[in-house]
Amino acid sequence: MNSAVLLFPGINREHDMVLALQRTTGKTPHVVWHTDTNLPAGTDLVVVPGGFSYGDYLRCGAIAARSPIMADVKAKAAKGLKVLGVCNGFQIVTEAGxxxxxxxxxxxxxxxxxxxxxxIENNQTFFTNKTAQGSIVSCPVAHGEGNYIVDAETLKRIEGEGRVVFRYVEGTNPNGAMNDIAGICNEAGNVIGMMPHPENMIEALHGKQDCVTLFESLLAA
Amino acid sequence: MKAKIKVTLKNGVLDPQGKAIEHALGSMGFSGVNGVRQGKFFEVELAETDKAKAEVMLKQMCEKLIANTVIENYAIELA
Known part of the structure; x- marks a missing residue:
């Protein structure tokens, strides 16, 4: 399980993500700078962490999504590379299409x-396969632009195809996202994006460790 | 050559900032404000002197970066 964590100017959650991956996979992820044009050979998983890439200029994630490393991520994601975007990372992978x-x-x-x-609305993904379908986990959020919107037809399709991976429990939607959507995956299931920060709910100091199972899922995927 | 680009939210996309401005105008005593939509405005200076070529390039800029066509429309005006 070789992972890489992407780093853009303004990202600030990469250390939390590196630690989370280190502890659960036993391997230190490569931290890859945005101007690099290639992911390290043998990368199985790319994580785009949270923060404020480029100060959220233009639109959150818009400029990072067009950086050199993302061209390689996009090309390899089309061939099945696993990609997880968290918070600003979700915004970046969505802006990247x-x-x-x-x-x-x-x-x-x-x-x-x-x-x-x-x-957990779909426990068949690479980040949820160790969780029980329909189970509930606590997880922190920290964002100003997490309101997920999509056209009616696509919404119907992603709901119908079970591509909503995480949903805010009724009454806890913090941002107005359509259908209480907190995280989704692409059609092939190899790209997941989510607004909450699972890397911040995995050790005693975090208060709860609800999201350990999510990271453990990576090992089985 | 100078271009002006206007980016606006598509119809149906919620604009909470526009709503907040609308409410503020109402509370300031401006009556009859039926709606406010907030958008973005860009001025781009180009070395290109051929209008047709500039238009093609600006359209690509909008499609690829300046607007997110999932939620936004854009309009280009060349000076």
């Missing part, structure tokens, strides 16, 4: 930083 829809300003205009509850 790897996932449908868009993430826009939270409906109440507030930056939310709190714990939410997520229901």
């Amino acid at each position: 790897l996932l449908p829809g868009a993430l826009v300003r939270n409906a109440d205009l507030k930056f939310v930083c709190k714990e939410v509850r997520l229901r």
Whole structure:
């Protein structure tokens, strides 16, 4: 299980993600700078971490999505490379066209930083296969633009195809996302994006360790 | 050559910032404001002097970066 964590100017959650991957996979991920044009040979999983790439200029994730390394990520994702985007990473992979829809300003205009509850809606993915279908995990969110929107037809399709991976438990939607969507995957299932931060709910110091099973899923995938 | 690009949210895409502005205008005493939509405006200076070529290039810029066509429309005006 060789993983790589992408680093763009303004990203600030890469250390948390590196630690989470290190602890669960036993291997230190490569940290790959945005101007690199190739992922390290043998990379099985690319994680795009959270933060504020390029200061959220233009649109969150827009500029990072067009950086040199993303061209290689896109080309390899088309051939099955696993990609996980978390928070700003979700915005980046969506801006890159790897996932449908868009993430826009939270409906109440507030930056939310709190714990939410997520229901596992699809436990057949590379990041949920160790969890029980329909089970609920606690996970923190920290974002100002996590309001997931997509056209009605695509929404119907991703719902019908079981591509909603994580859903905010009813009444806990922090941003107004359509259908309480917190995370989705692409058609092939090898690209997952989610607004919450599972890397921040895996050790005693985090208060809860609900998201350990998510990272353990990577080993079985 | 100078270009002006206007990026607006597509119809049906919620605009909470526009809504907040609308409410603020109402509370300031401006009555009859039926809606506010917020957009973006860009000025781009180009070395290109051929108008047709500039238009092609600007369209690509909008499609590839300046607008997210999932949620936004754009309009290009060449000076």
